[in-house]
Amino acid sequence: MTTLNQIISEALKEDIPQGDITSLAIFGCKAAKAHGVFIAxxxxxxxGVDVAEMVFKTISPHIRFHAFKKNGSRVFKGQKIATVSGPVDLLLKGERVALNFLQQLSGVATLTRQFVDAIKPYKAHIMDTRKTIPGLRLLQKKAVRHGGGVNHRMSLSDMYLIKDNHIAAAGSLKLAIQKVKQHGKHTLSPALPPQGGGVKRRLIEVEADTLAQVREALVEGVDMILLDNMTPAQIKKVVQIIAGMALPVGARRAVPLLEVSGGVNLKNVRKFASTGVARISIGALTHSASAVDISLDIE
Structure with a gap:
């Protein structure tokens, strides 16, 4: 997984590969000190306020950065977010990169919070997906958490998720599950994986888009079932099936958690949450969030 240091270093190399020639032309090598204010x-x-600070600290450890707001906090129009002080040429070197991170990540957190608020008081978790901007997954998933969401798997290495193409290539859902269990020496557990990965025993989730596939997954036994592009009415039927499952005393087989994905938006997410599912995963959190408007005013 790409580290935060690597992400910031690459962003700065991209923006100032051979220096900021405009600032160099105007201020020379002895630029005066200046003060900047991030305004909502x-x-x-x-x-991303911590990322913005690290951008400037990467440029120079002598730049001073002070945040007035913490990640995950609600910011209102006109409020100061942070201040930054140092040689004006160094502040201008970091300006755009810091703003890019702040605006994009705050957009993700804001959209996530809108979904979280939209389903209250239902208990479903709003979750992200792997549909992230290449190279920014670590930060985008952190932004989802700042917005009150929960992370799905960080990578293909974290857990087993049998999707439609796996099923088609394997020949059947049953065969795909059996192959995965043989590979992972799987034992069922109802536990969710820790946020950000690090799963000791990798869980098995299977994608189902029909009731027949749901029943087949239940027969084989999995940790989670992802209900793909099903309507709320179809999902309610699955919830009823799961609720009616009778498990013998001492059974090691767990009732699988239900996850919904596909066709979910702010207008209908409440309908999906009302079905009683545990998880609602939404790709738009990271691939379609609009950047928020923040300025850095140099004084």
Whole structure:
């Protein structure tokens, strides 16, 4: 997994591969010190303020950065988010990179919070997916958490998720599950994986888009079933099936958690949450979140 240091270093190399020639032309090698203020131009949920600070500290450890708001906090239009002080040429070197991270990550956190708020008081978790901007998964998934969401698997290495193409290539859902169990020496557990990965015993989730596939997954035994592009009415039927499962005393086989994905938006997410599912995964959290409006005013 790419580290935060690597992400920031690559972003700075991309923006200033051979220096900031405009600032160099105007200020030369002895730029005066300046003070900058990050100002919110709209209401949003903050994410990435620590990343913005690290951008400037990477440019120079002598730059001073002070945050007024913490990640995950609600920011209102006109409020100060942070200040930064140092040689003006160094502040201008970090300006755009810091703002890019702040605006994009806060957009993810804000959209996530909108979904979280939309399903209250239902108990389903709003979850992200792997549909992230290449290279920014670590930060985007952190932003989801700042917005009150929960992370799904960080990578293909974290857990087994048998999808439609796996099933088609394997020949059947049953065969795909059996192969995975043989590979992982799987034992069932109802526990969710820790946020950000690090699963000791990798869980098995299977994607199902029909009731027949759901029943087949239940027969084989899995940790989670992802109900793909099903309607709320179809999902309620699955919830009823799961609720009616009778397990013998001492059985090691667990009732699988239900996850919904596909076709979920802010207008209908409440309907999906009302079905009683445990998880609702939404790709739009990371691939379609709009950047928020933040400015850095140099004084």
């Amino acid at each position: 131009k709209q209401n949003f949920i903050l994410s």
